[in-house]
Amino acid sequence: MYITSKKNSWRVKMGKNIGLIDVDSHSNFPNLALMKLSAWHKAKGDNVEFVQPLFGNYDLVYQSKVFTFTPDYKSEINTMNLIQGGSGYGMNNFLIPEIEHICPDYSLYNVSEAYGFLTRGCIRRCEWCIVPKKEGQLRQHADITEFLGDKKAAVLMDNNVLASEWGLKQIEKIINLGIKIDFNQGLDARLIANNPDIAELLSKVKWYKPLRMACDTLEQMQSIAKATELLRHFGTTPSNYFIYVLVKDISDALERVEFLRKLKLDPFAQPYRNFENNTVDKKAVCFSRWVNHKAIFNSVLWENYKDNIKSKSELGGI
Numbered sequence: 001m002y003i004t005s006k007k008n009s010w011r012v013k014m015g016k017n018i019g020l021i022d023v024d025s026h027s028n029f030p031n032l033a034l035m036k037l038s039a040w041h042k043a044k045g046d047n048v049e050f051v052q053p054l055f056g057n058y059d060l061v062y063q064s065k066v067f068t069f070t071p072d073y074k075s076e077i078n079t080m081n082l083i084q085g086g087s088g089y090g091m092n093n094f095l096i097p098e099i100e101h102i103c104p105d106y107s108l109y110n111v112s113e114a115y116g117f118l119t120r121g122c123i124r125r126c127e128w129c130i131v132p133k134k135e136g137q138l139r140q141h142a143d144i145t146e147f148l149g150d151k152k153a154a155v156l157m158d159n160n161v162l163a164s165e166w167g168l169k170q171i172e173k174i175i176n177l178g179i180k181i182d183f184n185q186g187l188d189a190r191l192i193a194n195n196p197d198i199a200e201l202l203s204k205v206k207w208y209k210p211l212r213m214a215c216d217t218l219e220q221m222q223s224i225a226k227a228t229e230l231l232r233h234f235g236t237t238p239s240n241y242f243i244y245v246l247v248k249d250i251s252d253a254l255e256r257v258e259f260l261r262k263l264k265l266d267p268f269a270q271p272y273r274n275f276e277n278n279t280v281d282k283k284a285v286c287f288s289r290w291v292n293h294k295a296i297f298n299s300v301l302w303e304n305y306k307d308n309i310k311s312k313s314e315l316g317g318i
């Protein structure tokens with residue numbers, strides 16, 4: 001991302017004014033690349049700030065976009081040097097290792113927890129997922145201490161940490177450090193269900209948020225049941241379990257959420273997004289709204305909910 005090779009690398013003089021643009025908006029989730037770029041530039045003595053469209057004048061601006069569906073930044077930018085990066089602008093842009101492996105500047109978003117990856121990539125090739133294309137094979141990425149700073153909790157964005165020996169050793173290290181963590185992309189239930197040692201290891205983790213897994217296909221239901229049974233056996237007591245549910249075919253997704261309901265697990269529905277044409281099916285959005293609004297999900301059956309949707313005709317029937 002941003003600086004891809006020595007040939008293209010930006011040679012910045014001391015004390016430059018650096019502007020940052022978080023196209024996805026910096027209110028919901030901090031942009032990791034921008035936090036690293038900020039740390040790197042500040043270490044060189046540069047001034048770094050989020051771009052102020054009317055008043056700022058910058059030697060260099062980094063514009064980052066994570067999601068393809070986020071509308072692009074439209075305001076005028078006062079700089080001669082603009083570098084765009086992030087998966088919202090394409091799959092082949094990366095930070096150079098010197099920036100990738102720096103401890104992020106958490107003051108940029110004033111966050112109380114650390115953010116990072118222990119591993120990159122995934123062992124699986126799920127057809128709906130961009131991770132295999134974007135990140136490739138599963139591999140070691142960083143030690144937790146590389147990006148922990150002075151934080152006591154960390155949000156880890158690994159895609160399949162449990163399939164990595166390095167990842168499992170890092171979890172052991174995290175347990176010994178006493179840090180709270182959240183694997184916010186979810187853990188692979190199949191790997192927990194097949195290995196009681198992993199379930200036991202996870203039972204020793206201090207969870208920062210509910211333990212997350214994914215139930216994206218009907219085949220994964222038994223793995224979720226077995227993984228949960230093992231985790232509970234070893235005493236894993238996050239305030240709740242949080243299960244991502246991909247919504248593509250409604251009847252398929254309904255079977256999965258009702259299964260999770262019986263297991264007393266908390267489903268979180270995510271409508272499938274077609275990355276080729278950047279569209280989301282309205283029925284899947286409607287179904288996800290039903291699942292994720294817990295007061296409604298716990299009191300109204302899907303059959304009744306869908307029959308009472310005002311805009312049913314717009315949805316082409318459900």
Ligand code: SF4
Binds near residue numbers: 125130131132159
């Ligand atoms: S297991 Fe998860 S990260 Fe890996 S390819 Fe499937 S959906 Fe993507």
